[in-house]
Amino acid sequence: MxxxxxxxxxxxxxxxxxxxxxxxxxxxxxxxxxxxxxxxxxxxxxxxxxxxxxxxxxxxxxxxxxxxxxxxxxxxxxxxxxxxxxxxxxxxxxxxxxxxxxxxxxxxxxxxxxxxxxxxxxxxxxxxxxxxxxxxxxxxxxxxxxxxxxxxxxxxxxxxxxxxxxxxxxxxxxxxxxxxxxxAGMPRLMVRMAIALASLCLPMPAGRTRAAVQALADELDRQILADGGHASRNPAALAAILAELLPIRETLIGQGQPVPKGIYSAIDRMLPALRFFRHADGTLAQFNGTGPSDMQLMAALMRFDETLGEPLSHARHSGYHRLTAGGSVVIADTGCPPPVALSREAHAGTLAFEFSSGMARIVVNCGAPPPGQPALRRLSRSTAAHSTVTLADRSSSRFAGQPHLDRFLGSPLVPGPSAVRVDGIATDSPGRPIGFQATHDGYEREFGIRHSRRLELSTDGERLFGEDRLDVTRRPRGRSEPETAALRFHLHPQVSVETLGETVRLSLRGQVWRFAADQAVSVEDSILFADHSGSRRTLQLVVTVDPLLTPHVTWVFERLS
Structure with missing residues (x-):
């Protein structure tokens, strides 16, 4: 292979x-x-x-x-x-x-x-x-x-x-x-933070303390991207790093010691990036290994965020998009998998998205289960556990090795999408929806098909329009053509579902939404792994088509009340 x-x-x-x-x-x-x-x-x-x-x-x-x-x-x-x-x-x-x-x-x-x-x-x-x-x-x-x-x-x-x-x-x-x-990645950064903290707490020569703190700053420069995301593309990594890094900065300041530019710069980038990944209820979007959110920690971290205004709409280096309008939030994965050495916890969720309205989460990904559950962990990393398109029940990124190698290598993603093209949607006209279109090649190597997704959020936040295209670029090599493509929309457990003809009625937290597609919609079982009480049963909306006969599907979430 x-x-x-x-x-x-x-x-x-x-x-x-x-x-x-x-x-x-x-x-x-x-x-x-x-x-x-x-x-x-x-x-x-x-x-x-x-x-x-x-x-x-x-x-x-x-x-x-x-x-x-x-x-x-x-x-x-x-x-x-x-x-x-x-x-x-x-x-x-x-x-x-x-x-x-x-x-x-x-x-x-x-x-x-x-x-x-x-x-x-x-x-x-x-x-x-x-x-x-x-x-x-x-x-x-x-x-x-x-x-x-x-x-x-x-x-x-x-x-x-x-x-x-x-x-x-x-x-x-x-x-x-x-x-x-x-x-590489979080383990090395955690070691550098521990050494820096110990050099401040245990009386040491000033030169050794400066060297330890500077080594931490250098490692932050290597791992924290220009837009504030972590190189692993895991939103939860930001909270874990800031929880240890902010006390180090405060200790340096309290002792009257200089804070290296690399530490200041990393914190200043990470805090807005953390806000980028938050829904209105304070939880983090569940991408690439993110599990349940520690709400107390999130509140404590946000008190250090002195930036004002809305987060960026496109975290280009991290590979994510965010749309915000009228109290609704859409967060989507529009990037390639992280480097192989940092992909041990990464998910095959390219072009997946989450959608919330006010304090209610509507569309989610299944998220990461707590540690110690290898079978669920492997399942949670599959494309089918994300609100995106799967072809022939295959993931858009492959998981390396066999279960017996997981303990040694951590099952990195190889190969996955090598290119994700993202195009914004012009918003020059008043009232025009905000959105983007993205295309990835994760299925091209195996099936000769590229997946494109277009998302548009109305200016009042009450209508999310989506369009998915499966474009054939070549004949598959050595494999049969995919017979099915499934568009999955995993729902939060608090969402109640009622089927009304060709549409689906969604009720949650005093809100009522309608979901409709130009193809048949089914309601199937799903599971939310990322919950403090353990895995929870939930539902998903699924649109199944033959990608060669029906390469184009449109759908919409529309608020009724």
Whole structure:
């Protein structure tokens, strides 16, 4: 297959990266991780993420619900239990759950948090290997311990205090050693943020602090695009990065240290980009790995956004379009998949869109499920899980490898659309709809067909018109012609559906909309993966045609009341 050389190259590169990291933490190199530890922290950084005291109570009772799995540590330490999945182990050793103890804020929560950290120091810190010392996991743990140092160290005895500071120092040295060998994308950026934060909190020479902060700025320059999006094209990545980056900037300012231009610039680009991906209800559009939105975090991040006015209509570098009129919002994926090395969580959703009106989401994508559900994760990445067109039940991007390779490579997208052409629609005349037309070649290699989609939103936001074209460019090579094309419109679970003849009536939050197409419409089952309560059943509107006999379909969402 055409993607085999790319997979072979990626496999060799990943194996070489892992070997280099292993060499950096060998017996001789581990001596670099030990040394004199400071007797105090220079500063405790702020945190923008809040927890749930009830989860802290469950953890105190020995119930750890992480990555979609529940483990009860009724006897012995949770760090002695066999983790049910790699994702569970990563979340356990990442210690982000300390925020729940901080939210509880009482002496019992602090005592339990110190006991769990003490267990980790006793049981997991000796071997610099395994899931606890994956670079991203170690970075998240270091950040969490520093942010919740008040909780851990405020009432700690001297022995625990010294052990904790010694471990913080050792972990920061470990991350400096493996930073270059961290996987590309978010893991490497998280490592750089952890090193920068540690250099500010643990007393270090000024030169080392400046170098750590500048290295972070340089990595931001590489990963944050000119329009503020992340190179992975995942909208949720922006919230995750800003949640750690803003406290670093505030700590720099609080200590009277200069903030590198790269950090200021990245934040100034990312905050408007985050607003670009938000619906009116505050949730993020569900593209390329975005799951349920943390509404408290989103509100905290938006307080730092000092820009005014509407977001851009076209995030050209990120590959997205946004239409806004009369309280309605359309957000569409009009870009190629991210670079192969950054596509481990990317979705095959080219030309998919989401549509909301006021506080009501109408058309959505299925979104990403919580970690630890590989079968659902693979399903959620398919084109059929997005509000776009599928040909012969195939995805517009191919998923590399087999399930047994997922743990090694993460199932990147190869190949996918290599070109997406986007044309705006002139809006010179008053009252003329706003919109765009985009074309991608994701199905051309296999079926010799290009998919074009045109979206137009009326100026009052009460009518969304769409047109999908399937243009044959050549005869398919070695495969039969596609017999079916399906236009899918996944609906939010709050939407009630009623079929009235050839049209469909949609009711939600006091609004009534009509959907109609120039071809037959069916109502089928669907599922929303991205929900805090777990996967939820919902419905989808489907228009199925023979692409060779009916290459052109028009449809419309129109508000009735």
């Amino acid at each position: 055409a993607e085999s050389p790319q997979i072979a190259v990626m496999t060799v590169q990943e194996a070489w990266r892992r070997l280099r990291r292993r060499l950096r933490v060998g017996p001789l190199h581990r001596l670099r991780f030990v040394g004199v530890a400071p007797d105090r922290l220079a500063v405790i950084p702020p945190t923008l993420q809040h927890g749930d005291p009830f989860i802290a109570e469950a953890i105190y009772a020995g119930r750890f619900h992480l990555a979609g799995r529940l483990v009860e540590a009724v006897r012995g330490s949770i760090f002695q239990a066999e983790p049910p999945s790699e994702e569970f182990a990563a979340e356990l050793h990442g210690f982000a759950w300390l925020r729940h103890h901080a939210a509880a804020g009482d002496a019992l929560a602090g005592k339990n948090a110190r006991a769990l950290v003490s267990d980790w120091l006793r049981l997991s810190s000796g071997r610099v290997s395994g899931p606890a010392f994956e670079p991203e996991v170690a970075a998240r743990r270091l950040i969490s311990w520093l942010k919740h140092a008040d909780l851990l160290l405020g009432s700690a005895d001297y022995e625990f205090y010294r052990r904790c500071l010694k471990s913080l120092t050792s972990q920061s040295r470990y991350l400096r050693s493996v930073a270059q060998e961290a996987p």
